[in-house]
Amino acid sequence: MSATLKPRHETDSPKRLQILDAAANLFIAQGYGAVSMDAIARAAGVSKATLYAHFTSKDLLFATIIGEACRENLMGQWLTSLEDGALVTDVRAALTALGLGLLRLLLEERSLAIYRVVVAESVRFPELGRAFHENGPVQFRRAFGPWLDEQAKAGRLRAADPDVAADQFIGLLRSGLYLRAALGLPPAPTEAEIAATVTAAVDTFMRAFG
C-alpha cells in the first residue's frame, strides 16, 4: 500500500511494460474490483510471480496505473489552441474551437472510462482524486484564466473572476450530453449533438461575459 511509484521509462524491462499495458486496459475498462491479478497476468503473458516481482500489491499497481492515466494530460493538449494566431482576436471562434476539442476529448470512451474509475475509487484512493483534479480542472484554470484576463484587458470580454468563468465554461460544456455518456446510456452522442452543445455553451458564455 506504500511503496515507490516508479513512472514508466523506456529503460523498463519489456515484461514490466507488458504488465503496465495489460493492467491499464483492464483496470480502465472494468475498474478495481472486477479485475483479478490472475486476469492481468494472463493478459500480460506473464506469471503471477513475475507480476508480484514488479508490483508488490494489487493496490499499488492500480494506483500507479490510474494515476499515470490522469497525468497523461486530459486537457493540456487542447489549451494550446488558444494561442492559434488567427483566433486571438476572434473570441467566439476561439471558444468554439476550444470547446469542440475539449468536449470531444471528454466524450472519448477512454476519457469516460477513466472518469468512471476515478470517481468510483477516489474515496479509497485519495491520490487518484487529487491527480485527476490537478490535471483536469486545475490545469484548465491555469491556462484559461490568463487568456480570459488578456481578452478582458483588450476589451473583448468583460472583466470577471477568471477561475469562476473557467469553471462555468467547463460546466456549460458538460451540461446535458456528458452525464448521459458517462452513464453509458444510448444513443451515443453524435457529432451534431456535440457541435450543438458547444454552440449553446459558447452562446451562453458570450452573453454572460461578452
Next chain:
Amino acid sequence: MSATLKPRHETDSPKRLQILDAAANLFIAQGYGAVSMDAIARAAGVSKATLYAHFTSKDLLFATIIGEACRENLMGQWLTSLEDGALVTDVRAALTALGLGLLRLLLEERSLAIYRVVVAESVRFPELGRAFHENGPVQFRRAFGPWLDEQAKAGRLRAADPDVAADQFIGLLRSGLYLRAALGLPPAPTEAEIAATVTAAVDTFMRAFG
C-alpha cells in the same frame, strides 16, 4: 440476474427490511465489489441463508437497492419551490432559492455516494444509469422547462430552448465545487462556497437569459 423487483412495502417482513437497510448503507457507501454478502448478513443481523431466501443473488440485491435509491427523487422535492407564490414574479430570487436547494442536495454525502456508485456500475448495470438519469436530469427538465416557458411568456426571460437552458443551469451549478466533492477532495464545501457558486450561476444564467 433476472427476477421480479419487488419494491419496499410496509407489509414486508422485518427481516427483509433489515436486509434492505443494511445492504443499502453498505452498497451506497462502498460500492458493489467492496461489499460481501457476509458483511450484509452480519450488518442486517440475519444469516446468509435468510439473505439468499429473500434475494436470489448479489446482483439482484444490488440493482434493487441502488435503483430504489435513484427513484427516491434526487431532485423532485426541490422543484416545488418554483411554485412558491412570492417567487413567481422574482426570477432571480426563484432561481437562487432553487439553486441553493439543488446544490445543497447534490453535495450531501449520500447523494455523492449514490452518484459514485451509479457512475461506477452503470456499464455493468445499465438499468441503474437509466434510473438515475430519469429521476435526475430528465425530471428536472420536465419541471423546469415549463416554468421557463411561463417566464418567457410573461416577458421576464428571453425565449429559448427550455431543455438546453435547464441543462445549462444544472451545468453552472455543478461547476467547480461539485467535481471536487464527488472526488472526496478536502476541504469539504462550506456553506459560503455553496452560496457563492449559486450566486455566480444565477448571475451568468440571468445575463444569458434575462
Next chain:
DNA sequence: GTCTATAGAAGGATAGAC
C-alpha cells in the same frame, strides 16, 4: 422462515526451482 455448517470456486500473495 430461519438457522448452522459447508461446499465449491476464485481471490491475493508466496515458496522454491531454474
Next chain:
DNA sequence: GTCTATCCTTCTATAGAC
C-alpha cells in the same frame, strides 16, 4: 527475473436441521 505449483483467505451460494 521468471516460472510452476500452492497456500490461505474470502467469496457466492446452498443443503439440511429446526
